[in-house]
Amino acid sequence: MGIVNGSVMNIDLSKIIDFAALQKLMESLYKATGINHALIDNNSNVLTAVGWQPLCTDFHRVNPKTCDRCLVSDRYILEHLNDGPYVGYECPNGLVDYCTPVIIGGEHVANIFTGQMFHEPPDLAFFQRQAKTFGFEEEAYLNAVAKVKIIPRERMPDVMAFLAGLAGMVGEMGLLHLKQLNVEKELERTVASRTEELLESEAKFESLFQNSPDPTWLMNEQNLFELCNEAAARILEYDSTDALYLTDPADLSPEFQPDGRKSVEVAAEMIALAYEKGVHRFEWTHRRKSGECFPVEVTLSRLASSNKKGLYCIWRDITERKQAEEKLQYSEQRFRDVSDAAGEYLWEIDANMVYTYVSERSVEVKGYRPDELVGHTPMEFMPEEDIRSVGAIVNKSIAGKTAFKLQHRDITKSGETLWEEVNGVPVYDSSGNVIGLRGTGLNITERKETEEKLRKLSQAIENAGSSIIITDKDGVIEYANPAFTQMTGYSFEEAVGQTPRLLKSGNQNKTFYAAMWASISRGEIWQGKVIDRKKDGSFFPAMLSIAPIADESGEITHFVGSHADLSDLKYMEEQFHQSQKMEAIGTLVGGIAHDFNNMIAGITGNIYLAKKAAKEIPEVQERLINIEKLSFRSADLIKQLLTFARKDTVRMSIFSLTSFIKEAFKLIHSSTPENIELQLNAGGDELLVKGDATQLQQVLMNLINNARDAVERVENPRIMVKVETFHCDAQFIKKHTLFTQGDYAHICVTDNGCGVPERQKDHLFEPFFTTKEQGKGTGLGLAMVFGAVKTHHGFVDVDSIEGLGSTFHVYLPLLEDKRPGKALQQAVPSSQRGSGELILLVDDEEHLLDVTREVLEELGYQVITASNGSEAIDLFTAYQHKVALIMMDVVMPKIGGVKAAEVIRKLNPAIKIIFSTGYDKAANISKEELRGSVVLSKPYDVDDLSALIKDMFDS
Template sequence: MKLDRSTADSQEMLLSERVRIAYGSMASSLAGNIINSSILVALLWSVADQAILVGWWLYIFTISVWRGFDGWRFKKRGDGSRGVSYWARRFSIAAYLGAMGWSAAVLLLFQSDSVTYQALLAFVVAGMTAGATVVLSTFWLPGLAYLLLPLVPLAVQFFRLDGEIALGMGVMISLYLVVMVSVARKIHDNTIQNIRLRIESGLHEEELSKSEEKFRLLFESVDDAIFISNAKGQFIDVNPVAHQRLGYTKDEMLNMYASDLNSPKHEATVPVRMEKLKKYGRARFEVGHLHKDGTTMPVEVNCRIVDFQGERVQFSVVRDLTERIQAEQELKQSEERFRDISMSMADWIWEVNSDGVYTFVSGKVKELLGYEPDEVLGKTPLDLMSKDEASRVGRIFQDVAANKQAIVDLENWLLTKDGQSVCMLTSGVPILGGQGELLGYRGVDQDITERRRVEDELRKLSRAVEYAGESIVITAADGVIEYINPAFTRLTGFSAEDAVGKTPAILKSGEQDDAFYRAFWSTISSGKVWQGPLVDRRKDGSVYSAMMTVAPITDDHGEITHYVAMQMDMSEYEELEARFQQAQKMEAIGTLVGGIAHDFNNMLAALLGNVYLAKSSAKDNPAMVERLDRIETVSQRAADMIGQLLTFARKGTVAMRPLSLAPFLKEIFKLARPSIPESIEMKLQISDKDLISTGDVTQLQQVLLNLITNASHALEGVNDPEIVVGLKRFEPDSRFYQIHEEIKADQMALLYVRDNGCGIEDNDLDKVFEPFFTTKEAGKGSGLGLSMVHGAIKTHHGAVEIFSEPDAGTSVHLYLPLEGDGESLPEKAGKLEAEKGGGEGILLIDDEVLVREVNAEVLENLGYRVFVAENGVHAQAVYLRHAAEIGLALVDMVMPKMGGLEFVSWLRDKSATLPVIMMTGYDRDHALAAQEMPEHSVLLNKPIEVPELSSMVRVMIERERDK
């Protein structure tokens, strides 16, 4: 497409002409539609459904009337009222509806049993589509629809019929369709091309007239001189600037030749210029033109050979170079001065345009970044930075440039040619145009990498000293303190105002003699480092142990100018060491308890098994059974005690169970009494009714013993010292719930420990539950006691409160949720009876002979067949011999050669589902050692009562049998 106006305007003109032609041929199109449809109805009236014929004809007639009405409206109103797109859409829609109507004729009126009427229908439809190809030539898609919608169904109708005639007709219709599509496309393209040519012709004539007006206006108003000369060089036209600048009138210039203006200096170059002009049709050169007064004017001539009013002429645009040459000379002088200055400076001078692209860089860039100046030109500062630095600096540059502000001391990091980072201090000023527009920036970059490194090191050193946990002091050579860090104040209590200007003698505790200090000064004054422990005194008079290091600081000549001393408070480390030793001791005790409990549980297992066997043999002797029951009860109590020892050995594992608080508190009271000095009176206050909660006996025991111990420490030096331990019911009120939002229980037990000791200061009450906080003297408390109390009670879903006043005593309240009604333990089921077996085989594995023999006899007594083994290796052989007879394995966890878990793992390769009951004298966590419980297995703790064991055996066997 080639049109001179804008694409939108030209398309609008093209569409308007297409619509005009389309509606201009509307009359012939409507006549053809109505006539052809009427002929088709007449031909098919006797053979087709007349109702369909009438309906179809009315549809065609209606569409034709609609199209005719649109054509009338278009001619009357034109396309301005609605817009040409509106009329184009209406024309296309009507054409599509007409095409659908003729498609309906093929589908509804085709006579499948009459060749004659088939041919008539094909003839009418073919003629109709041929006419539509011409009428719709300005709109390709509607014209294509008029071909495809009728002819494709018509061809399909013939192909559906049998016979050579029908096949031939189908082929002919298909060929006709292909030919007509091709013809329609060519007619459409030719029509559009003709319309476009007519439009372009009109536009060209209009543009030509406007172009001539513009040329004359430009010719007369341009600032440069314009000369038009013929082939002989005579001027045939000049603009006002041309003759006025040289002092001539226009008439005088029209009688002159181009050679008349050449200065003698440039006369020799005329032949060369003319030869270039003839060869290339254009030439540009600088010469001197003679003024009428004889002076020479430097000019730049741009000359072309063009067609002008029917002849070949030289069209020359001549620009006065007087001001430019003067400016160039001044600029050259300025650049020389600037270059001399920039080369003598240590900094890098640069200039960028408004896009931030370097347009000038001084040679210093080679020394600073390793780039030649030409390598930097065309880049931006951001191209010389890392990605992150470019992002940061780019935002700063954008804000500065947007406000046309100066760049002042901007630190930024550039990358050298070999990838090293250098820090630049950038300053620059904006370059503004005549209208205030930003043209760029001019400035300098100073390499401050070394200065920045030194500053960073000094800053890091200063911060390290300020934030150091150790006390640091700097003194002059005579020992006068010049600097202390905050840690010194925290350690000694002396502030900078207290210490600066004095000597370290303010810290003397008297623990070191004069000989110590003489040796100390002798060492450091000789330039050596002194290190060792000592005891110093705080501002409040208290003493502390410290590890101190003192080093001399020398100048460039090796002379001592200062001393730096560092002290590390050893009190906390001594306490940590003591706590670590205590923790190791407790861990050793826990390990010992676990081992003893394991052996004791094995003994109890054997004892309870023998009791069961003895009771089975003594059923007819009630007195004997009663004695055996007592032995069994005592044994079970011993097992419970072992359970508590195992809980202690579990190192924090919580075993919650219903707990009767009154007997528990009485037991704690008796346990604590021997460890409390006899001078302290102890009282126990318990309400009439017992209270039931849920808790871990060991944890609560540790909590109460800790509180009683704390109370005894607070009573030192108190007259009539007293500790009260009590228990009562507590009903929370709104104040309590507001303080302890996590508490949901409405009935609670209150356990309290109260003393009449020294009490706690108000400002310390909020910190007593913090780890390592203590109000006791150094060495008398770890600061962990109350934090452990707080954590343990939180674990029990309870709360802790502490009430205290200085010299009036302290009361610690523990609140525990009550279980059920709070006054009765959950009822236990009646004593279980042992369940008999059904002759199943049981593989019993235990390395303890007594336990193994007793359990084997018990199981046989219950009706099982028992296969015994003393360890896992032995059990493998037994199982392989009797695998078909064994229905359950009873396995001890800890055995020599092969333990229980290892055996069960081996067993699972032989039988994936054989029930396994594992037994251990240790607690569950110790027994499993972080391993997963094997499938189809349970773990029971020794000693196991016979009814419990028999019940579990039956459950496991029956469960596997049900599967």
């Protein structure tokens, strides 16, 4: 049987291969590296195996159809085993298998398989389809897929070189053991035969002894040869046994054994043990006659003879076995080298968690040499906060006899903190008890830092206020952050898989996008403004920035795009332009208001004097009164413009809006063409508001004038004015976000005129915007309405349909329980005359100075005049004991009224002063500068002026 018969095919391989030891070795390899295997003989018997995947065993090998695919893989591998040291094949079921043959004595007896792995992350869609196709339970099947190891293709040459080397080693050891088995069997037969022959004949024993294939000799009590066989003489390179007899046994060994001890001393020790124990086996190094040393395994047996002391020695050349062991050690070293290449160090700890072995790689990882770690526990090198959690995991592994994987921090020899990833497996004794752990450690500090950076970057992108998307190189969206959803209305699921074309608005042409794509394809960053479209179809302006993302080779793989919504910016720009218009109006109005009011003041003064002169002529009186009204209305118009431009003070009082509208409506109605039907529906309720009567009168007038122009070409023109209470509820606020809940006075002005086109509605209240033909509108009427209503904390809205008419809505906040102020209820007193008091009148406008002097003299006062502040100071210095009151313009050349008043008050702090002013920025007089004085705006009513002077004299 076996090699003796010229074949090993029929021998029991377990007799020549230690499968238990091989199984443990491969289990350790699998636990440390994830490399599985199966040793299968030619009769398909599994001799050793570890790590075989349930994806294959529980699914593919069970289903008849997938099993046929597996058999295709098996046949391919077996048919191509002679093509090289190993063969690999990707099974149609999706797994990759490798195989290398085991050869013993030139005969193929078994195969070592590895595989059931992936070289790349699995295509889950493929396995989902496969589960449906072959009726596998999808979740269990995909869980089995997830357990399959992923080993990069580039690692397989090293892995298969190791397994091929292991197969060769197994073959060589098997061959050696087979030879040894045959020799042992032969020896057993020989010894048995010779023992029997020895009993029969000494000659037969001699023959048997000499023909033994193993070197054998007998040694006497003096440790000299008594018998030697031919095998011993041949192997030791002596010509004959006689020559060997003449040799001192000490000459058959080198001076020193491999452990450094002298051979003579070791030999004496081994012989003594043999005499003591009866049989003693040990390894030894012999030396041939040529001087070559070689390893042997020696068995010394004490002779059983009662009358003769000696030793029977048989030894075997174990050179081949030693070489096989060296190959195994080399293979183990290669495994260590693979671990080193992966940046890992190897370690072993006992059941007390004390290091018993650490590889040299620990210096690079931890900074400690192996001898500085052995004898210590891993916890001694950890921060305190990690010790408990790590200890719990390790203890659980020992108790449960399971592998573990964990990450923890270590403190290096230099005091730095690093992150380490540790993989470990239990180590067992012969009884199956856990006696420790072994595994690998890897410095993952850089990986942890990278993961933290990625986490922060991911969080920053997720929480960014700008919309961010990432596309592949073809522009297909792979990621969109929450701001994208908020800005565009598209969810993450709706966006992914699409291209940015889903935002295309049509405002940019093909040339625009072609230039953009060309720029980013060259690796350049593109930035510019675009008009995009939201999911709801609305457009929005955006600042778009696109940057390419390249791999290590510089090839563009992705693009990242950032969107910033410019809607608010556009609104702010429009507001800025609006404020510029308002500033221009303010500059214009402020420039003319002072002079205009001075002229009006001169006109009204002359009218007063003319009325006095023509008081006996009713027709003239009536005309003068109308001119006076027009003059004051002109002044009110300037005041409106100043208020509109925010350059005048608003005078608020509480009054009944209902009554006020009715009175104002009478004046407006009288100036409205008779062909226009003008109606008022004011109801009976008194609606109390706090407002400036002049401004609100202008609001109503401007709205009716606007309506009057709108119905100019209508056959039956109608204008309806309505005043009512309006309650603003939550539903109304949803549509009109500027409102707050409460009660409002609602003024509606409705016409059946031409209406306003939809595109122009947003511009109606802008200054200088008009829909009227040239010469018929300034574009300020509705803008003044808007400004005045806003000053009253109210709101303006418009409903209009082109060709059918418009309704303008004014909403003013109502007061709850107030009564109209006295200002509107009291009649203006008639002019009050003076008693000859001396008034110093100061104004730089000559015509106004003359008219006002005449008015004051007509009222019964004496008047002296000055044309500027400097003259006023001189005159007051000369007449300070006679001057009872000063009426002085604010803005004048040389020295203005305020500065002149400061000098005058030093002469007489109690002097009474009336500051008169048109409009100018310098008119903003502080309380400190007034010091009890009053300000009278030009133009002023003579009755008001006379009452004011009288009050100041009486105070």
